[in-house]
Amino acid sequence: GAVVSQHPSWVICKSGTSVKIECRSLDFQATTMFWYRQFPKQSLMLMATSNEGSKATYEQGVEKDKFLINHASLTLSTLTVTSAHPEDSSFYICSARVPGQGNYGYTFGSGTRLTVV
Amino acid sequence: AQKVTQAQTEISVVEKEDVTLDCVYETRDTTYYLFWYKQPPSGELVFLIRRNSFDEQNEISGRYSWNFQKSTSSFNFTITASQVVDSAVYFCALIGGTGGFKTIFGAGTRLFVKA
Numbered sequence: 001g002a003v004v005s006q007h008p009s010w011v012i013c014k015s016g017t018s019v020k021i022e023c024r025s026l027d028f029q030a031t032t033m034f035w036y037r038q039f040p041k042q043s044l045m046l047m048a049t050s051n052e053g054s055k056a057t058y059e060q061g062v063e064k065d066k067f068l069i070n071h072a073s074l075t076l077s078t079l080t081v082t083s084a085h086p087e088d089s090s091f092y093i094c095s096a097r098v099p100g101q102g103n104y105g106y107t108f109g110s111g112t113r114l115t116v117v
Numbered sequence: 118a119q120k121v122t123q124a125q126t127e128i129s130v131v132e133k134e135d136v137t138l139d140c141v142y143e144t145r146d147t148t149y150y151l152f153w154y155k156q157p158p159s160g161e162l163v164f165l166i167r168r169n170s171f172d173e174q175n176e177i178s179g180r181y182s183w184n185f186q187k188s189t190s191s192f193n194f195t196i197t198a199s200q201v202v203d204s205a206v207y208f209c210a211l212i213g214g215t216g217g218f219k220t221i222f223g224a225g226t227r228l229f230v231k232a
Contacts, residue, residue, distance in 0.1 A: 041227075043208065043222045043224045043225050044220075044222045046219055049219065104169070106220060108162040110161040111162075113160060
């Protein structure tokens with residue numbers, strides 16, 4: 001149980017376009033989701049926390065107008081990279097808090113590799 | 118502040134060797150959880166273990182074992198008789214209340230297992 005499906009697995013887009021990444025909780029309700037970014041050979045850095053029905057909370061240094069996060073339902077959170085540029089190329093991964101495990105149980109999506117050309 | 122340090126950036130071993138990945142953490146919380154994840158080249162994070170701060174028992178799962186020592190704030194991971202399929206990046210992580218219950222990842226250790 002507690003599976004998060006993330007799509008797409010990889011995407012190539014042209015500079016200046018927008019890209020949407022989806023994370024769906026398949027068998028549970030995800031009231032809280034987290035979005036991470038990982039540059040090559042680096043660790044995962046938290047970008048933002050989203051709670052269903054409210055605005056996302058962004059970490060310091062993350063441009064909220066560039067990385068739009070929507071968590072409109074208990075099973076879906078989306079990250080939209082707006083006006084993407086080559087420096088936005090990265091691996092993006094979502095995580096959801098698993099009900100019943102308090103504040104310490106999380107499951108991760110499989111990640112999206114974004115390449116902006 | 119909460120912090121996870123994985124001092125080993127890369128480790129290279131020959132198949133069947135044992136290898137230990139180090140993890141040192143910092144937190145002011147009395148209740149916290151520690152994790153290890155494996156990230157193969159495909160990118161997904163594979164959950165390996167979760168350990169709470171009140172359980173210092175070492176754990177063994179097949180070829181994997183974990184040594185949790187609160188006295189030294191360490192949570193080390195040993196792979197016995199390593200295999201090529203163990204080649205991946207391994208992340209140690211921490212969750213605690215003073216960090217807002219967000220997962221704090223270490224920098225990761227890249228393990229190469231050569232045949």
